[in-house]
Amino acid sequence: MTRKRVNMKIQEMKTDLGVIKDLELSFGKIVDETWEEPQGPTPFPSITDLRKWDMKILERYKPFYLPFCDVCCLCTFGKCDLTGDKRGACGLDMAAQQSRIVLLACCIGAATHIAHARHLVEHLIEKHGANSRIDIGPSIEIEAPITRLICGIRPERLRDLEEALDYCEGQVTQLLSATHTGQEGSNLDFESKVLHAGMVDQLGMEVADIAQVSVLGFPKADPEAPLTDLGFGIADVSKPTILVIGHNVPSSVGIIDYLTDKGLVGKVEVVGICCTAHDVTRYSSMAKIVGPISWQLRYIRSGLADLIVVDEQCIRADTLVEAQKVNVPVIATSSKNCLGLEDRTQSPSKEVISDLTEGKAPGALVLDTDKVGEIAVETVIAVAPKRNKLKIIPEVEEIVSAAAECTSCNECVRACPNNQPISTAIKAAAKGDLNPLADILEECVGCARCDSACPNDLPLHSFMVKAGEGSLQKEKFKMRVGRGAIQDVEIREVGGPIVLGEIPGVVAIVGCANYPHSGREVAEIAEEFAKRRFIVITSGCAAMSIASVKDEEGKTLYEKYPGSFEAGAIVNVGSCVANSHIAGAAVKIANIFAKRKLRGNYEEIADYILNRVGAIGLAWGAYSQKAASIAAGVWRLGIPVIVGPHGAKYRRMLLGRKDKDEDWKVFDARTGDKIYGSPAPEHLFTTAETKEEAMVLIAKFAMRPNDTTKGRAIKLTHYIDLHKRLYGVMPDDIHLFVRNKADIPITMKDDILRILDERGWKDRRIPDPTLLPRLVRRRKGE
Amino acid sequence: MSEMSVTADPWQKAEIAGPKKALLILKPEVVVAMMRKANRSILVVGHHAAVDYSKDVKMIDYSIRLSKTAGIPMVATAHTINELAKMNFQPAASMSAMEIGSRLSDPEWTGLDNKGQYDLALFMGLPYYMEFVILSGLKHFASNLKTISLDRFYIPHATWSFPNLSVKDWDQSLQTILEKLGGT
Numbered sequence: 001m002t003r004k005r006v007n008m009k010i011q012e013m014k015t016d017l018g019v020i021k022d023l024e025l026s027f028g029k030i031v032d033e034t035w036e037e038p039q040g041p042t043p044f045p046s047i048t049d050l051r052k053w054d055m056k057i058l059e060r061y062k063p064f065y066l067p068f069c070d071v072c073c074l075c076t077f078g079k080c081d082l083t084g085d086k087r088g089a090c091g092l093d094m095a096a097q098q099s100r101i102v103l104l105a106c107c108i109g110a111a112t113h114i115a116h117a118r119h120l121v122e123h124l125i126e127k128h129g130a131n132s133r134i135d136i137g138p139s140i141e142i143e144a145p146i147t148r149l150i151c152g153i154r155p156e157r158l159r160d161l162e163e164a165l166d167y168c169e170g171q172v173t174q175l176l177s178a179t180h181t182g183q184e185g186s187n188l189d190f191e192s193k194v195l196h197a198g199m200v201d202q203l204g205m206e207v208a209d210i211a212q213v214s215v216l217g218f219p220k221a222d223p224e225a226p227l228t229d230l231g232f233g234i235a236d237v238s239k240p241t242i243l244v245i246g247h248n249v250p251s252s253v254g255i256i257d258y259l260t261d262k263g264l265v266g267k268v269e270v271v272g273i274c275c276t277a278h279d280v281t282r283y284s285s286m287a288k289i290v291g292p293i294s295w296q297l298r299y300i301r302s303g304l305a306d307l308i309v310v311d312e313q314c315i316r317a318d319t320l321v322e323a324q325k326v327n328v329p330v331i332a333t334s335s336k337n338c339l340g341l342e343d344r345t346q347s348p349s350k351e352v353i354s355d356l357t358e359g360k361a362p363g364a365l366v367l368d369t370d371k372v373g374e375i376a377v378e379t380v381i382a383v384a385p386k387r388n389k390l391k392i393i394p395e396v397e398e399i400v401s402a403a404a405e406c407t408s409c410n411e412c413v414r415a416c417p418n419n420q421p422i423s424t425a426i427k428a429a430a431k432g433d434l435n436p437l438a439d440i441l442e443e444c445v446g447c448a449r450c451d452s453a454c455p456n457d458l459p460l461h462s463f464m465v466k467a468g469e470g471s472l473q474k475e476k477f478k479m480r481v482g483r484g485a486i487q488d489v490e491i492r493e494v495g496g497p498i499v500l501g502e503i504p505g506v507v508a509i510v511g512c513a514n515y516p517h518s519g520r521e522v523a524e525i526a527e528e529f530a531k532r533r534f535i536v537i538t539s540g541c542a543a544m545s546i547a548s549v550k551d552e553e554g555k556t557l558y559e560k561y562p563g564s565f566e567a568g569a570i571v572n573v574g575s576c577v578a579n580s581h582i583a584g585a586a587v588k589i590a591n592i593f594a595k596r597k598l599r600g601n602y603e604e605i606a607d608y609i610l611n612r613v614g615a616i617g618l619a620w621g622a623y624s625q626k627a628a629s630i631a632a633g634v635w636r637l638g639i640p641v642i643v644g645p646h647g648a649k650y651r652r653m654l655l656g657r658k659d660k661d662e663d664w665k666v667f668d669a670r671t672g673d674k675i676y677g678s679p680a681p682e683h684l685f686t687t688a689e690t691k692e693e694a695m696v697l698i699a700k701f702a703m704r705p706n707d708t709t710k711g712r713a714i715k716l717t718h719y720i721d722l723h724k725r726l727y728g729v730m731p732d733d734i735h736l737f738v739r740n741k742a743d744i745p746i747t748m749k750d751d752i753l754r755i756l757d758e759r760g761w762k763d764r765r766i767p768d769p770t771l772l773p774r775l776v777r778r779r780k781g782e
Numbered sequence: 783m784s785e786m787s788v789t790a791d792p793w794q795k796a797e798i799a800g801p802k803k804a805l806l807i808l809k810p811e812v813v814v815a816m817m818r819k820a821n822r823s824i825l826v827v828g829h830h831a832a833v834d835y836s837k838d839v840k841m842i843d844y845s846i847r848l849s850k851t852a853g854i855p856m857v858a859t860a861h862t863i864n865e866l867a868k869m870n871f872q873p874a875a876s877m878s879a880m881e882i883g884s885r886l887s888d889p890e891w892t893g894l895d896n897k898g899q900y901d902l903a904l905f906m907g908l909p910y911y912m913e914f915v916i917l918s919g920l921k922h923f924a925s926n927l928k929t930i931s932l933d934r935f936y937i938p939h940a941t942w943s944f945p946n947l948s949v950k951d952w953d954q955s956l957q958t959i960l961e962k963l964g965g966t
Contacts, residue, residue: 064884066915067922070800083802084922094922414795419910453795516909648880648912655884686880689912690829692861693878727876728864 035154040600043152044167047174047196053603054192054636056771057610060663061635061654061684063191065098068651072097075181090181099190100179102628102652106197107176109629112313113577114168114204115336116248121161121211123250123369128215130159136213136485137221145587145598146206146580150199152600158214161207168200168207175200198632199602205630206580213484216253218282218574223490223564225483225572228281230289230547231475234271235304240384241269242376243305244287245296247313247576249279251333251366254373255309256284268380273299274314275540275575282482282574289479291548292513292541294446297322298465298472303391307356307380309372312336313576314512314624320363325392329356329379330363333372341365349374357382393466394459396434403430403463405456412460415453417646418443418516422450422460429463437467443517445621479547480558482539482574486585488592490565494535495593499612501711503567504718505702506535508582509542511619511627516645519545521691522620526570527557528695532718533567534702539579542620543572579630583637586613603772610638611666611769614702614715616681617641618694622650631685640681640701642694647687654684658736666705668767672776677705677769678737692726699723700731705769709742717745720752735759739766793935793946797914802921804936804943810958812942813904813930817963820902820928822893823854826882827873831907832865835934835949841907844956846871848904848932851963855894857882859908879908883916887923899926905940906932913937932956 010023042049070083072092080088087093092100124132134143134155142148144155147164155161175197178184184193212218219225235241244252252272259265270287272280273296277289290299293314299305300319303326310319312334320339323330332339344352344364349371355361356379366372394402403426412422420443425436441464450460465472497503507529513519522545530536538546547556561570565585573581590608591598598605609615617634619627622643628650631641635654643650657663658679666677680703688694699719707715716737723731735756738744740763744752770776790806792798807813817823825848831841842865849856855874858866863876875882875894885891892898903920905913913931917939920929931940934952944955 062884064880064887064919065923066883066919068915068918069798070802070922081801082922083800084925411795414793417794417911419794645909645912648915651915653880653884655880657885657888683880686878687912689860689879689909692864693859696861697878726861726864728861728867729876732876 035599037597037599039152040597042602043600045150045602047171047178047193050196050602050636051192053606054195055188057195057635057638057684058188058191058654061656063095063099063187064653064655065095066648066651066653067094067098068649077181092185095187096185096190098651099187099194100184102650103175103190103194103197104179105625105650106194106201106629106632107172107179108625109627110168110197110201110204111172112626113201113208113629114165114172116312116577117204117208117211118165118169119248120208120250121158121165124211124215125158128158130157132158132215134158134160134210134214135220136210137487139487139489140221140485141488142588142591142598144206144210145584145591146202148598149587149600149602149605150203158211161211164203164207168204171196171200194632195636198629198634199636201629202580202583202633205577206584208577209484209574209580212249212279216249216283218279219481219483221485221487222483223562225481225563226285227478227558228285228289228481230291230477230479230544232290232295232299232472233475234288235269235290237269237304237389239267239269240380241271241305242307242309242380243290243299244270244272244276244280244309244311245274245315245319246311246334247275248311248334249276249283250369251309251311251372252276252280252287253283254369254371255376256280256286257370258373258377259286262377264377268377271305276311278482278540278543278575289544291475292519292544294444294513297446297448297461300326300328301392301462301465303387303389303393306384306387307331307376309333309376310337310339313626324362326390327359327387329383331372331376332363332365333367333369335367338365339363343367345371349378353378353382357386392459393462393469396466399429399434399463399466400432402458403427406430406458407456409455411453411455412450415449417445417447417449417514420444426460426463429467434467437464438471440464441468445514475548477547477550478556478559479544480563480572482543482572482578483563484574484578485581486565486588488588491585491588491592494566495589497567498589498614499593499706501614501704501707501715504532504534504715505614505616505698506537506585507698508615508617509536509538509546509620510540510579510582510617510630511542511622512624513541513545513621514623514644514646515621519548519621522546523549523557525618525620525691525695525698529698530557530561530568530570535565535567535569535571537565537571537573537582537585539573539582540576546570576626576630583634583639586615586637586639589613604775606637607770607772607775610771611677612704612706614704614707615639616698616701618698619647620644620694622647635684640684642686642688642697642701644694645687645689653686655686656682656684658682658733666767666769666771667773667776668765669770669776670768671778675765675767677767678703678739680704680737696722696726703737705767709740709766712737712739712743713745716743717748720745720748730755735761739764789945790936790938791946792938794910797911797938799918799938803938804931804940806936807930807942807944810955811962813932813959814962816902816928816930816942817852822898822900823852823902823904824894824900825849825854825856825904826879826908827856827858827862827906828879828908828913829860829862829865830909831862839949839953842866842869844960845906847960849873851960857894862907879912879916883919886920886927889926901926902928902930904930904932910935910937914939
């Protein structure tokens with residue numbers, strides 16, 4: 001289908017019938033129907049169209065609310081004390097208030113991706129034309145699985161994506177309005193809306209990534225996307241160095257294009273932090289990646305960048321303040337993040353370059369990507385020699401001397417999200433030993449709350465950076481560039497083994513870098529599951545953390561494991577918006593392998609994934625509202641998500657109860673019987689306290705009611721093996737997952753049979769599972 | 783208990799609770815009294831129990847001794863069960879922190895032994911911010927349950943919590959609790 005808006009206005013027309021005056025006709029769209037697949041039941045679903053599905057999920061996975069505080073302070077009735085069973089002045093109780101907060105977070109996340117997508121699509125249409133074809137890779141017929149599923153449309157050209165975005169924007173407005181005082185009052189309805197926000201977020205992400213992949217020359221579903229350099233020490237900082245931070249790549253593309261056009265390739269370094277770094281390395285091999293979001297302050301304060309270009313999302317709000325300390329000009333390039341800078345979009349480039357070079361302005365807002373390219377490159381070339389890599393990282397002697405002022409008040413420790421022993425390390429520093437500070441940097445999330453908390457204004461984060469300087473400069477890794485989507489042919493090859501359980505699972509290791517310890521844990525988890533022949537798929541800051549470990553031969557995981565969508569691979573899809581390809585792969589398994597209809601057929605596809613596709617999300621360092629909405633988007637598709645311990649602060653879990661057999665009944669689509677389908681997956685959203693727990697949960701959550709006996713035996717082997725290794729004992733719930741004796745891993749047979757005996761276990765049938773009565777093919781007596 | 787330790791400030795300073803804050807345990811005897819008063823108690827122990835504090839002061843030792851002395855079942859969260867096994871102790875259950883939190887907030891849950899609800903839950907060894915929000919969940923959604931944080935830091939969402947204590951004061955407090963309960 002293509003979408004065209006047609007407006008006709010006739011001021012005066014003489015016809016045989018008479019004179020027509022001021023006739024105005026408007027056609028919303030013309031449907032060019034060439035897609036043979038019939039439209040499904042829920043194209044462009046409203047905020048209540050999938051409510052029944054949501055309630056089925058929420059009946060099994062009940063919310064467990066974890067309020068930050070006792071009050072609501074969102075309107076002038078309040079503050080209202082909602083402790084226990086109290087209600088606020090508006091009538092809302094604590095459960096509804098918490099789910100309302102979750103919805104607000106997910107609306108923020110979804111709006112952010114959707115606005116990002118809108119900017120990208122409009123920009124790319126302007127640059128490349130509305131008729132540019134959607135082309136995300138070879139042998140891909142399902143170019144936009146999420147869009148097809150949700151909207152029931154098949155986008156062919158950039159202009160077609162606008163219809164999906166119109167829908168997303170409308171839905172987020174509706175959802176946000178439900179959080180107004182005196183609107184929604186039920187926590188479960190808020191939760192349903194959370195799932196809806198997540199769903200449209202996935203759509204917005206897909207639109208953003210397929211638009212940029214189609215026209216910017218990114219790798220197109222390429223399993224052998226090139227390796228790129230990553231690490232604090234990868235840039236040749238003897239050259240003028242531009243640091244790009246954020247998520248939305250056009251301004252970085254402007255920089256690369258300008259360098260190329262002017263023959264300046266090799267004269268300037270372009271390095272990035274966070275998802276813009278992902279996308280600029282997808283665009284050009286010229287660019288390099290410094291690291292994840294938490295590397296911002298350490299890089300800026302080290303003075304290695306001579307110019308900073310920020311676009312949008314996850315950028316420190318004090319970037320300009322920090323940049324000024326090291327005489328680095330900042331160019332803001334997004335209307336969503338203007339940093340208080342003067343809008344110089346219309347100023348002659350030379351004037352802006354001069355003002356920035358001479359220090360007459362600390363930065364500039366430039367909302368034209370080509371102009372950003374010119375101003376950034378010319379400015380950095382002029383500024384770099386003047387700056388002489390000015391840094392504000394103190395020398396060792398300064399640290400030792402300043403540390404002597406420390407009163408051990410512990411304010412720094414109490415401000416640290418990970419309760420790091422900063423105060424103790426400062427005491428050691430006062431005696432000349434900086435090693436404890438270096439150890440803390442290894443686990444530091446880069447928030448610098450310690451700096452703000454210190455009553456003596458000691459720049460504690462900078463002390464850590466100095467202490468860890470040697471290690472930082474050695475950070476030189478290889479990461480496979482984001483490949484984009486998964487090819488249809490890859491899905492055909494692994495769809496069967498995944499659904500039958502013979503590939504033990506697909507684990508998506510995604511999200512931000514708010515880790516409880518270092519990003520090394522993420523790499524450890526990734527390698528554990530790649531070795532176990534899971535498909536490990538990754539994106540965003542997590543993909544960078546996975547790169548940040550080398551083996552004895554100096555190889556990173558991306559050099560050791562393939563990038564194709566197959567068992568034992570580590571597959572980097574790209575930036576945050578490329579997360580949509582992960583959900584998209586699950587959707588494509590249902591469509592390509594199982595031949596389930598995709599078009600506008602959300603509920604059936606979600607039911608299929610929940611019951612048959614052993615996919616799990618792990619967001620070990622999730623911190624943002626975007627991470628919340630990304631998770632919500634996969635919950636609705638039936639994919640469980642595990643977050644690291646800081647994820648407990650998302651204030652609501654969705655937990656199953658394996659001790660309640662009734663909760664795990666599914667319809668057997670062959671007969672209509674309701675039978676026990678195992679607590680698989682046991683939870684839809686939970687927090688793991690430690691990496692050990694996360695690993696055990698990943699293996700466990702990979703089980704699905706549909707697993708064949710061979711598949712279930714493989715999955716049980718991984719679950720039990722990890723449980724025994726990390727918990728030291730056999731799991732106490734094996735009997736819930738063994739359906740018949742053929743499910744029992746052969747090497748563990750005696751132990752498991754003994755446990756089953758003790759539990760009074762009985763053999764049971766393997767269902768053809770569904771939660772949807774309408775999918776039952778034949779009922780008894782029919 | 784030293785003078786500086788008796789303020790009701792959350793250890794992580796921004797973690798403000800609201801109108802209903804944990805009562806301060808200024809004397810360890812309060813914990814003993816609460817435990818004696820309770821009909822059914824449960825002890826939840828997180829993985830920090832195995833890594834926290836000094837060489838000589840191990841939270842995991844205290845957790846085991848408390849469970850044994852008071853005869854209350856221990857739920858070990860995450861991989862804590864492995865650490866307990868190294869000390870030849872088997873907890874009543876191994877469960878994720880979120881799972882035990884969720885079950886404690888379910889009025890229909892009949893406990894690990896199927897004998898009924900708990901009316902007192904003691905927590906120790908979870909990451910501060912996790913324990914903070916889980917205790918909040920219980921404060922708001924488990925009306926018949928009282929909670930005690932036995933960690934070294936003030937956690938305002940508990941019913942009762944120690945103030946922020948030095949390791950020495952905390953060690954002494956736990957020792958006193960065990961002695962009063964008749965243990966060693």
